[in-house]
Structures are given as structure tokens and as C-alpha cells.
Amino acid sequence: MYKILFPCIFVFSTFVGWTQTPADDAATVKSIYSYALTHSQGYQWLEELTNIGGRLSGSEEADEAVQRFKAIADSMGFTTQLQEVTVPHWVRGSKEVAFATAAGENHYFQVCALGGSVGTPFNGITAPVVEINSFDQLQDMDSKALKGKIAFYNIPMDPSFINTFFAYSQSVKQRYVGALEASKKGAIAVVIRSLSATVNPYPHTGSMTYVGAPKHIPAAAISTQDAEWLTKALQTHPELKITLKMDCELRDSVTSHNLIADLKGSEKPDEIILIGGHIDSWDLGTGAHDDGAGCMHALEAAWLLKELNLLPKRTLRVVFFMNEEFGLNGAKTYAKFSKQNKLHHVLALESDAGGFSPRGISIDAPDTIVNRIKLLRELLEPYGIHQFSQQGSGADIGPLKNNQLVLIGMRPDNQRYFEIHHSALDVLGSVNPRELEMGSATLASLVYLLDKLNVVIGE
Numbered sequence: 001m002y003k004i005l006f007p008c009i010f011v012f013s014t015f016v017g018w019t020q021t022p023a024d025d026a027a028t029v030k031s032i033y034s035y036a037l038t039h040s041q042g043y044q045w046l047e048e049l050t051n052i053g054g055r056l057s058g059s060e061e062a063d064e065a066v067q068r069f070k071a072i073a074d075s076m077g078f079t080t081q082l083q084e085v086t087v088p089h090w091v092r093g094s095k096e097v098a099f100a101t102a103a104g105e106n107h108y109f110q111v112c113a114l115g116g117s118v119g120t121p122f123n124g125i126t127a128p129v130v131e132i133n134s135f136d137q138l139q140d141m142d143s144k145a146l147k148g149k150i151a152f153y154n155i156p157m158d159p160s161f162i163n164t165f166f167a168y169s170q171s172v173k174q175r176y177v178g179a180l181e182a183s184k185k186g187a188i189a190v191v192i193r194s195l196s197a198t199v200n201p202y203p204h205t206g207s208m209t210y211v212g213a214p215k216h217i218p219a220a221a222i223s224t225q226d227a228e229w230l231t232k233a234l235q236t237h238p239e240l241k242i243t244l245k246m247d248c249e250l251r252d253s254v255t256s257h258n259l260i261a262d263l264k265g266s267e268k269p270d271e272i273i274l275i276g277g278h279i280d281s282w283d284l285g286t287g288a289h290d291d292g293a294g295c296m297h298a299l300e301a302a303w304l305l306k307e308l309n310l311l312p313k314r315t316l317r318v319v320f321f322m323n324e325e326f327g328l329n330g331a332k333t334y335a336k337f338s339k340q341n342k343l344h345h346v347l348a349l350e351s352d353a354g355g356f357s358p359r360g361i362s363i364d365a366p367d368t369i370v371n372r373i374k375l376l377r378e379l380l381e382p383y384g385i386h387q388f389s390q391q392g393s394g395a396d397i398g399p400l401k402n403n404q405l406v407l408i409g410m411r412p413d414n415q416r417y418f419e420i421h422h423s424a425l426d427v428l429g430s431v432n433p434r435e436l437e438m439g440s441a442t443l444a445s446l447v448y449l450l451d452k453l454n455v456v457i458g459e
């Protein structure tokens with residue numbers, strides 16, 4: 001009896017779930033991609049979102065975006081709620097000015113203040129420059145080495161990394177703590193080389209901190225092209241001076257919102273599959289890739305599943321997180337709320353790496369789950385999804401991490417991302433409609449398959 005039963009159970013359990021109907025699953029996945037590419041709903045929404053403008057946390061535009069997309073989700077039959085989030089309110093003020101003066105001539109820079117920076121006095125700051133090429137070099141400097149000087153951080157992103165996110169994470173320290181560290185050595189302002197993987201004329205903003213700084217000094221980014229110019233100019237004119245003028249300021253924190261939109265699960269409504277991105281953006285562009293694309297991926301994925309009658313057994317929750325860029329306040333608030341209310345998230349998928357062609361996903365889960373997800377490769381490879389890594393997931397879903405949750409980050413092609421990221425290039429025109437739709441369809445397919453096959457911890 002047992003001898004006969006055991007192999008039967010084994011065969012049965014192997015087939016239930018994933019290999020039972022691979023042809024059907026392939027056809028379903030195909031229908032999702034076809035529908036996305038035919039209707040281009042996500043791109044239309046992205047146009048509507050970017051028409052609002054850049055969405056700095058605490059700005060009117062950020063609030064307008066949340067309200068607009070709440071109305072859209074309501075009209076589609078989602079159950080929506082706005083979750084209060086306290087966010088910092090930094091304003092850029094008038095267009096920044098920076099130039100170098102050498103041998104009686106001025107060279108004007110493409111410049112922007114870093115997010116969170118204080119402004120300069122009304123007439124600006126003019127001072128000699130010290131170039132810094134590494135934090136080791138800075139550490140070795142005398143404690144007064146930068147007294148009365150402007151520190152110029154020139155630490156390029158390493159072009160030999162294939163994954164530009166790794167190059168970014170290696171160089172981003174100059175932006176985040178550059179001012180803080182330079183102020184400890186007496187600097188009166190900092191100018192950093194923009195975090196961009198190519199030499200181009202666009203300055204790139206991004207967050208910075210003063211936590212632990214003896215003094216809050218102004219911090220700005222110049223374009224990589226200007227950084228190249230400056231490093232050369234300093235060789236022939238070490239006495240060169242930079243003038244920097246900005247009137248940005250950090251105001252009192254304000255109340256903003258996360259947008260939460262649910263489609264209730266038919267069989268397991270208490271189990272939540274969360275998909276999301278962040279609705280705030282920097283202000284030099286309109287946050288089309290970062291992270292309008294991610295929000296549209298999430299909303300469109302839910303829309304696709306609804307349109308095609310493929311909604312999961314579990315509750316599908318779309319979250320537009322507020323203020324990823326300058327402190328993760330929305331993500332932290334949501335995670336706290338989730339913990340207090342004992343919400344049971346089983347899957348969380350985030351898209352915050354641009355709207356380029358999807359290439360794969362990064363999974364943060366136990367190996368058994370990762371191996372089960374890797375079995376989906378055959379179904380997704382026809383759509384270019386072939387990279388299944390275990391290198392984190394996403395900033396906004398990260399705070400939700402617990403031992404019952406599978407976290408997944410979308411990984412689109414990243415070669416062009418940092419040319420655009422946080423700059424004036426991050427506008428609708430830099431998003432390709434087909435590439436964006438491929439991302440939405442990928443997210444929808446993943447949600448459909450992972451829910452159907454019960455690829456969650458404990459099952």
C-alpha cells in the first residue's frame with residue numbers, strides 16, 4: 001500500500017502547481033504581455049503623472065499626484081486609502097549659480113543644489129578649491145586642511161562595473177556625506193561631481209545629510225563634464241576660485257500621504273501581495289523613470305490582472321510610497337502600520353530602477369523560495385527576463401522584511417539609468433513606451449504566477 005501510494009503522492013505533488021499546465025501558463029503570460037503592449041495604459045498614466053511636474057516630498061505636485069491617482073484607482077474599483085506620512089519639506093529656490101574664476105575669466109558650471117542643502121549667503125560664497133578624489137585622502141588631511149575652502153569631490157562612478165547600480169553605490173558617499181565630512185576639516189561649501197555614469201552636461205541632484213556635522217555648509221553638484229573641466233583647470237590654475245550662490249532651504253516638515261489601493265483576494269483576502277514604487281521624485285525633471293515608471297508598473301500590473309480576469313487569490317495591494325528620496329518616510333510609516341496591525345504580507349514586489357526593458361528580478365528570500373522562483377525562468381525568458389539574483393530587493397519594501405515575506409525587486413536594463421537619474425533628463429521623453437509596458441507585464445506575470453503556484457513562505 002505505502003509502496004504504491006508514496007510514488008503517487010510524489011508524482012502528484014510535483015505536478016500540482018507549477019508543471020501541471022505549463023502550456024496554459026505560457027499562454028496566460030503571453031496574453032498579459034500582449035494586452036500591455038496593445039493598450040499602453042501605463043504609458044498614458046505616466047504622461048498624466050509627469051504632466052504634474054517634479055514631485056519633491058512636501059510639494060503641491062507630490063500631493064496632486066497622490067490625489068490624481070487615488071481618483072484613478074477609485075474609478076477602477078480599487079479600495080483606496082491615504083496614509084498620513086510626515087515628510088521633510090525642502091525647496092530649491094531660484095536657479096543656482098556657480099562659476100570658477102581663473103586668470104580673470106569666469107567658467108560657468110551646470111550646477112544644482114543637493115537635496116537638503118542649506119543655501120549660501122545672498123552674495124554667494126567665493127573661495128579657493130581643494131580637490132578630493134577619495135575619502136581616504138580626506139581622512140589623511142590635516143584637521144584644518146579645508147579651512148575657508150570649497151571642497152571639490154571628484155570621485156567618478158567606476159565605468160568597469162556592468163551593473164551601474166554597483167558603481168553608483170560605490171561613489172554616492174561623496175553626495176550623501178561629502179558636506180558633513182568636509183565641514184569637519186573646515187570647508188565652507190562643497191561641490192561634487194554628479195553621480196552619472198557618463199560625461200554629460202547635466203547636473204544630478206540627490207539626498208545628503210548633515211547628521212553629525214559641526215556646521216551646515218552648502219552642497220551642490222556640477223555636471224560630470226564640468227567636473228572634468230575643473231580637475232584639468234586646477235592643474236594649471238591651482239589658485240582658481242569658485243563662486244557658489246543658492247537660496248535653497250529646508251522648511252518645517254509637512255503632512256503628506258502614501259496611496260494604498262487594494263483589490264481584495266477571492267480566497268485568501270488576509271494575505272497581502274504588495275506591489276509598489278515611490279511617487280515622490282526630484283525636481284529637475286519630472287521623475288519619469290525615478291520612480292514614475294515604478295508606480296505605473298505597479299498600478300498597471302494590477303490593472304492588467306483585473307482586465308484579464310487573472311486577479312490573485314490573495315489581496316493585491318498597490319502602494320505609492322511617499323518620500324523615498326529624502327528619508328524613506330513613507331516606507332517606514334507603512335512598515336510601522338503593518339507591524340502594529342499585524343498585516344500579513346506574503347509577497348512584496350518593488351520597481352524602482354527605471355522604466356527600461358526588464359531583464360530580471362532580485363529576490364530576498366530563503367533559498368528554497370529562490371529556487372522555486374527560478375523555475376519560472378523558462379516562462380519568462382521569451383520576454384527577456386533571465387536574471388534571477390539575490391542582491392536585495394527595494395528601498396521602500398525593505399522595512400517590511402520579516403521571515404514570512406518574500407521580497408522582490410524588478411531589475412530593468414541599467415546602462416542608461418544613471419545618465420538620467422535625478423537630472424533634467426528624467427522626463428517622459430526618456431521613457432520608451434514599449435519598454436515601460438514590458439515592465440508592467442513582467443510584474444503582472446510574476447504576481448499571477450507566484451500567487452497561483454503559492455510561491456510564498458510556509459507553502
Ligand SMILES: [Zn+2]
Pocket residue numbers: 278290291324352
Ligand atoms: Zn527611486
